[in-house]
Amino acid sequence: MTSAVLKCCPVDVTVNRSLSTGKLHRVELLLQTKLAPGTLDVLLSKSFLCAPAVGVSNMIAKLAKICTLRISPDKLNFILSDKLASGGVSMWCELEQENFFSEFQMEGISAANNEIYLELTSENLSRALKTAQNARALKIKLTNKHYPCLTVSIELLSVSSSSRIVTHDIPVKVIPRRLWKDLQEPTVPDSDVSIYLPVLKTMKSVVEKMKNISNHLIIEANLNGELNLKIETELVCVTTHFKDLGNPPLASENASQARNPEQMAEVHIDIRKLLQFLAGQQANPTKAVCNIVNNKIVHFDLLHEDVSLQYFIPALS
């Protein structure tokens, strides 16, 4: 196997290798070795990097109970694919590896398919990383301890000179290669309307109130910078209007010109799915766009400093 070890930080290669060979564990699956072996050895040594990592894992834990972690030499992805179990919601969260890790080595199944796909309980990861909030160093490794684990090892800061080490073994399922095709980046649909989102906290408090009244929500927007959140029941109809939000320039000129700027595009969605998404957003993103495909799907595209998140909520039929 050709080595696909990648280093982003200027760390001496040989030293690192010899150190790691002793520590790296190859995940050997019990059934067939054909599945997906891989090694991963990651060090988050700068403590200021831990905080955003904790934030990301917290957000993921709020969005999905079980998610897929895709590890490739330069990116980490948290994936929720649109299975029926999750109500058709899908998520694609992307982290640039070098923004988080001071040292990063991974080796996938082969040089051509240099990726590792793991399924894990997101709460475990978030809990494990929460311990690391004031850590001296954090190491993440793929290990085999009777079953494949993502081992998070944290050296804590303590008042005394002594060292305290916390290790979390997060059980993972290594996803075989034949299933990788279901876990690729979703294509962004051609939207009817694309609009910038208002402050997410405001939106969240609005949707929270609405959830008490209805299970469904209509999200509608136009090219005039207007976004409405609407619920309708037999007794009451509540609409919250957001104005002057602005529309990002559309990719295809034709579509925007053909469309009346006043005309709304709307999607009926499950209000809980929207709330789940909003509740996961602790920090306001630098950019937040909502793309609506009329009566089909709503796509949220958030860009944080180190993380990008795409979230798809399908229309209720």
Added chain:
Amino acid sequence: MKCLVTGGNVKVLGKAVHSLSRIGDELYLEPLEDGLSLRTVNSSRSAYACFLFAPLFFQQYQVATSGQDPLRCKILMKSFLSVFRSLAMLEKTVDKCCISLNGRSSRLVVQLHCKYGVRKTHNLSFQDCESLQAVFDPALCPHVLRAPARVLGEAVLPFPPALAEVTLGIGHGRRVILRSYQEEEADSTVKAMVTEMSIGEEDFQQLQAQEGVAITFCLKELRGLLSFAESANLSLSIHFDAPGRPAIFAIEDSLLNGHFVLATLSEPYPHSQDLRSPELCRPAPQLQAHSTPLLDDFANDDIDSYMIAMETTVGCEGSRALPSLSLPPGLQPPCSPGPHSEEEEDEDEPSTVPGTPPPKKFRSLFFGSILAPAHSPQGPRPVLAEDSEGEG
């Protein structure tokens, strides 16, 4: 009985009630000469907790009004806890707290004297009860760990709140290891995250245990004691023995002490072989002779009836003893001179004698419930007989 708690001590008392409430549903309140004792035991009798507040803790402490026998009582934990529910409120508004127990009214009266002359009176109904007394002796445990409660509090912080049991042991390089315990059945489908905390020896004030020893116990109860000890800035000592023997968690101060006795699992590690062999659980040799036949009488009962049977009442002369389980008279004397506590503790050991189905993984701790014989100069004597009045 009447006692008066003032100032910050009200909150200390409240905190103690909070940590006791993590264990049992009933609170045993007993005024003793050396202080007020609050005790509880959990329903499966695998955990026992007691706080003893010295007379100096109170501004006024009176065990019994003249000419009266001291009373002891059992109350619902819920109702006592509700008095001290909000610790912030206690701290902010309550100036003093007066607890009185009066036989005539059959009420335990807790009065909170608050700011602005507000006085809250709680009349709690209670039951008479025997003295709840777990039998343990920290001095008999060969292994001791002692550390500031804060260190241990931080050590249990990474563990998920839902985690039931934790293994504490001494690992390589005399590092103290805390590890989440997983039941073996659990590894079939849903695997839980395993967390391990490793602390250097230097964080401990005392570490008297060799590498390799380990015990597994419930985390919830320890968390309760830790939160109390952390707020009082005390050190916690952990006394333990072989797996399966109770572990004692103790805090001590000039004004109060607290002891939590928790059952431990009889297997040290989840992946080790079955360690429930009788050799490991064998009681102390000198007691084996009489405890084994005793067990056989109970072997057909389930553990609960066994436990009830052990809630023994001691008559003043011990005359009610043993209609059916007559102990050979020659074996009784060794019980009386020494401290009774250790010996009774040993008697829970035979519950794993072959032939007895072990219905619980945690073996119940053993409580001789002793009706303190007020007239007996020698103090209580453990006698193993069925309590005719039931548990009350």
